[in-house]
Amino acid sequence: MASGSRSGGRVRLKDVADRAGVSMKTVSNVVHDYEFVSPRMRERVQTAIDELGYRPNLTARRLATGKTSMIALALPVVDQPYYAEIARYIGEEAERRGYRIIVEQTLNDVEAERAVIRDREEGLVDGVIFHPVRIGTLEIARLRPETPIVLLGEAARPLTTDHVMIDNAQAARDGVELLLAEKRTRIAFLADVRGDITESTQLRLLGYQEALLAAGIRPDPELVLQSDGFTIEDGVAAIAAAIERGLHFDAVLCRDDTFAMAALRALRVAGRSVPEEVSVLGWDDTVLAHSSTPALSAISPDKLAIATTALDLLEDRMKGYGGTGRHRLAPYSVIERGTTAVLQR
Amino acid sequence: MASGSRSGGRVRLKDVADRAGVSMKTVSNVVHDYEFVSPRMRERVQTAIDELGYRPNLTARRLATGKTSMIALALPVVDQPYYAEIARYIGEEAERRGYRIIVEQTLNDVEAERAVIRDREEGLVDGVIFHPVRIGTLEIARLRPETPIVLLGEAARPLTTDHVMIDNAQAARDGVELLLAEKRTRIAFLADVRGDITESTQLRLLGYQEALLAAGIRPDPELVLQSDGFTIEDGVAAIAAAIERGLHFDAVLCRDDTFAMAALRALRVAGRSVPEEVSVLGWDDTVLAHSSTPALSAISPDKLAIATTALDLLEDRMKGYGGTGRHRLAPYSVIERGTTAVLQR
DNA sequence: ACGCTAATCTATAGCGCTGTAAATGTCAAC
DNA sequence: GTTGACATTTACAGCGCTATAGATTAGCGT
CATH class of the missing domain: 1.10.260.40 (lambda repressor-like DNA-binding domains)
Structure with missing residues (x-):
């Protein structure tokens, strides 16, 4: 030999x-x-x-070059439709740009989220795209990571870190305006979730309120439904309780598609027809929206744009850009399907 | 210094x-x-x-040890609920065992699937878990990869490769038996998809037929609906066409949850009540099943078991086990929710 | 105090690749 | 035929860690 x-x-x-x-x-x-x-x-x-x-041997190449051509994607969980869809687009776009994706599920765990920021992945990936839900702006700013990072969502927006989201307040205003145009005047918001520390709900609620005021309608606190959690059962319970106590409403703006599914179910059980009597507007435009009957009208964040924008920002950072945090608003649209229509009297 | x-x-x-x-x-x-x-x-x-x-520095450690402690998960796409849920459990379980997951989407592309088998990830991961849909048993056997691999699903079952699936034919029989017990006699199958080269549909169709025969019912080919594709629109069209041509049926066994959503929609449009007039049984028990109204009864593969079994087999291989392919059947159950009930006459 | 075993620590050669610096080839122009 | 100016190829030192083998120290019985 x-x-x-x-x-x-x-x-x-x-x-x-x-x-x-x-x-x-x-x-x-x-x-x-x-x-x-x-x-x-x-x-x-x-x-x-x-x-x-x-x-x-890629590992050897990595050691020699210092580049891993891998990106970590840290999400609460990958099987919730919204995150699954984000993961899909980021995965596709990353592949196109020559990166591999390592998926990290933080499972709603504060420590897991901190670990992401603390460069848990250091030396493993060139950068990370992170959608936090449990830790906020200050903590991220404090733990400031060395690895290039881009944040998704509304939970945290440190000045030092790049960030992509949609204009939640504006989207909520647009949604409410659609409902208003349908002659709906009693628009409920589903829901204010107890213990929700993210800003998402607050921003959406803010836009909801602004649109109402702009239309000369005084927001009725009763219409902001309370929920104990984010599951469909929680949502169903919230709507059912509202109906039970005689709350009058002719539309529901939902903070996510799951709550919209809850509204559809609770209204069906209560014998209220959608959209004739009550319009329902979802949020996220996930597979749930396409699959329900009637198909769900929804605020639709442009997930592909979110993915490409996040990757653009991240690539900048990975190439050495060291400026302060950039804040990008991704587009969205309001999709009308079968759960919204002009009120029938 | x-x-x-x-x-x-x-x-x-x-x-x-x-x-x-x-x-x-x-x-x-x-x-x-x-x-x-x-x-x-x-x-x-x-x-x-x-x-x-x-x-x-993990990269350096990897080079020195030859172990990457990473596993590739190759799926058609991560935002289809079934795959998303599989990814979630495999991700969680892998994390527990100390592995990171690299997600690879094959996007229904034959070449992408071949690339997975051709050790595209070699030197990058210690093993791969792969759910093929476009390439079959023979091709995988031929391209026999060096990296430890475990296959998921029914598309391919080479003798040389480890494999995890549920007993599709038996699950279909169980599903039909549930429907039969509800006094349903005209059970449609949704759907035989044109161009579907996987064995999943065939196995499910086989079990469907066997259960019917066992009950003394002659399978009516008319009841095996044809579909042009896997989308909800395709499914709706298939059911609508059946109704249109006057096909009589009082139950629908669906090959996946998406088709069940299609059935729900088409039946709703046609004014047939579910489950009073028609029972609908889904397959996969994804988030769609939990979210629909009525909530979907469905064949429910034990996804956690699939994940842990796949990881068990893979760890064996990564530790050097070199025997012939092992074939594992994961458990499943038939979950009754709101779309199945005894026939009302 | 000595010998022996076991515990503890050190020196250094890789792991497989890339990047740098230097060596060698080639060719047109003089 | 020499000289530059490039084009092309080579040699080898790392990248940061682990693993092997060997050196050193400690503990204990006699």
Whole structure:
């Protein structure tokens, strides 16, 4: 057996170099399509590569270059439709740009979220895209991570960190205006969730209120439904309780699609027709919106835009941009499907 | 400045060793909680680690050990509820076992699936969990990958490769039996999808047929609905067409939850009540099943069991097990919610 | 105090690749 | 035929860590 070759292991760059009778660097140059390699040499090396079935060891390359071409995506959980869809677009877009995605689920756990910020992934990834829900602006600013990072969502917006979200208040205003245009005047908000420390609900509620005031309607606190949690059961209970106590409403603006599904169910049980008697407007425009009957009208954040914008910002940082935090608003639209229509009297 | 230290970069093992005045290996021992380190030494080193804020470079560790502690999860797409939920459980379980997950979306692309099998991830991950839908048994057997791999789903079951699925035919029989027990006799199957090359539908259809025959009912080919695709619109069209042509049926066994949503919608539009007139049984028990109104009864694969079983098999392989392919059946159940009930006449 | 075993620590050679610096080739222009 | 000016190729020192083998120290019985 030739010295230097190995029986068990994989084929290394060195093996190819020996086979082709050239230096390792030349093989490396061929692998990387380096400009100044003569056609003959390129072919000779390529033949050796093919014959040996060589494939570069990415870990070694990473150690040598310091670049991992991997990005961590930290989300509360990947099977909630909104996050699943964000993950899908970020995954697709990252692939297109030559990055791999490592998914990290923080599972609503404060420590897990802190771990993300504390560079848990350091040396593992070139950057991280993080959608926090439990830790806020101050804490992130304090734990300021060394790894390039882009934040998603409304939970935290440190001045020092890049950030992508949609204009929640404006979207809520647009939603309410749609409902108003349908002659709806008693618009409920589903829901103010007890213990919700994120700003999402607050911003949406703010826009809801502003739109009402702008239309000359005084917001009725009774119409802001309270919920014990984020599940569909919580939402159903909130609407059912409202109906039970005789609350009059002809539309429901929901803080997410799950609550919209809850509204649909509770209204069905109560015998109120959607959209004839009550309009329901969802938020997030997930698979739930497409699957329900009637299909759900909803505020639809442009998830692809969120993904590409986050990646744009992150790539800047990874290339060395060191400025203060940039704040990007991604577009959204209000999609009308089957749960909104002009009020029938 | 002390020689050997560096200003710009991160703190390395060597820096800690110098600071504590010990060898690199001792620091490494402390980091890894090696048994034979004296308490005094351990403390001295730990102090240096803390003072310098040292964190190991995972890439370097990987190169040295050859272990990446990463697993690739290759799925068609991560935002379809079934895959999203599988990803969630595999992610959680992998985290528990000390692995990170790299997500790869094959997006229904044959080449992308081949790339997974061709060790696209080699040297990047210790193993891969792969749910193919476009390439079959033979091709996987032929491209036999070197990286440990576990297959999910019914598309491919090479003898040489480990594999996890549920007993589709039996689950279909169980589902039909539930419907039969509800006095349903005209059970439609939604749907035979044109161009579907996976075995999933075939196995489910087989179980459907077997259960019917076992009950003394001759399967009516008319009841096996045809669909042009897997979307909800395709499903709605299939059911609507059936109703249109006067097909009589009092139950629908669906090959996935999306088709069940389609059935719910088409039946609603046609004015048929669910479950009074028509029972609908979904398959996968995803978030769609929990969110619909009425809540969907469904065949419910034990996704956590699928995840843990897949990881068990994969860990075996990663530890060197080299036997022939093992075939594991994960449990499932038939969950009764609001879309199935005894037929009302 | 000595020998022996076990505990503890050190020195250093890789892991497989890339980047730098230097060596060698090539070719047109003089 | 020499000289530059590039084009092309090579040699090898790291990247930061782990693992092996060996050195040193400690503990204990005699």
